[in-house]
Amino acid sequence: MSEYTGPLPVPTPETRPFWEATRRHELLLQRCRACGRHHFYPRGACPHCLSADLEWQRVSGRGSLHTFTVVHRGARNFPLPSPYVLAVVELEEGPRLMTNLVGIEADPAHIRIGMPVEVVFDDVTPDIALPRFRPAATAS
Amino acid sequence: MSAERRRMRGRVAIVGAAEADEHGKLPHKSAFQLHAEAARNALADAGLGKDDVDAVFSAGLWMGSETAEYLGIRPRYVDGTQIGG
Numbered sequence: 001m002s003e004y005t006g007p008l009p010v011p012t013p014e015t016r017p018f019w020e021a022t023r024r025h026e027l028l029l030q031r032c033r034a035c036g037r038h039h040f041y042p043r044g045a046c047p048h049c050l051s052a053d054l055e056w057q058r059v060s061g062r063g064s065l066h067t068f069t070v071v072h073r074g075a076r077n078f079p080l081p082s083p084y085v086l087a088v089v090e091l092e093e094g095p096r097l098m099t100n101l102v103g104i105e106a107d108p109a110h111i112r113i114g115m116p117v118e119v120v121f122d123d124v125t126p127d128i129a130l131p132r133f134r135p136a137a138t139a140s
Numbered sequence: 141m142s143a144e145r146r147r148m149r150g151r152v153a154i155v156g157a158a159e160a161d162e163h164g165k166l167p168h169k170s171a172f173q174l175h176a177e178a179a180r181n182a183l184a185d186a187g188l189g190k191d192d193v194d195a196v197f198s199a200g201l202w203m204g205s206e207t208a209e210y211l212g213i214r215p216r217y218v219d220g221t222q223i224g225g
């Protein structure tokens with residue numbers, strides 16, 4: 001692994017379980033016990049009903065591409081060489097997250113909104129693994 | 141006095157007030173969590189739900205827009221004040 005020089009997440013009390021899980025290559029979402037809905041990003045109150053009665057649930061990491069853009073001149077230190085794909089993925093459980101689409105040519109001709117995707121984890125440091133998404137191996 | 145102020149005069153009231161669940165040094169909680177606790181408690185004090193809220197005012201490091209997003213509120217008006225205390 002080459003030395004990683006890009007930005008890193010700083011886990012907070014709310015996000016630490018999420019980042020500990022990505023390190024194990026697991027994707028976790030919070031689920032509200034009061035209303036049953038999932039949400040992302042991690043927080044201390046359900047954004048659907050404000051309940052603080054939340055639990056962490058491992059999820060499949062499958063979803064679909066909600067939207068994307070191809071970046072040709074990337075931010076300094078961005079961990080992917082340009083061109084790369086900035087994407088918003090909608091998970092099967094409902095929440096959307098901003099991420100990168102990898103494993104596909106960064107060319108709009110090859111990328112379709114709505115295409116099925118699945119999570120992959122990039123171990124950028126011994127402590128941090130970043131979740132990204134690639135085209136799903138088989139349609140889910 | 142402007143027409144707008146005349147319309148609001150005598151028609152604006154504090155209907156709920158509250159604090160976060162705990163105070164002091166709280167390394168296990170984020171500032172947003174404390175905002176959420178205070179908001180939940182104030183809504184309970186007022187007997188309102190979060191969907192009744194149409195404006196969010198916040199103080200601290202974040203603008204009201206981030207606080208509203210955290211709370212799952214889509215306000216028609218937000219404001220933020222950068223003061224401590």
Ligand SMILES: [Zn+2]
Pocket residue numbers: 032033034035036037046047048049050051
């Ligand atoms: Zn809920």
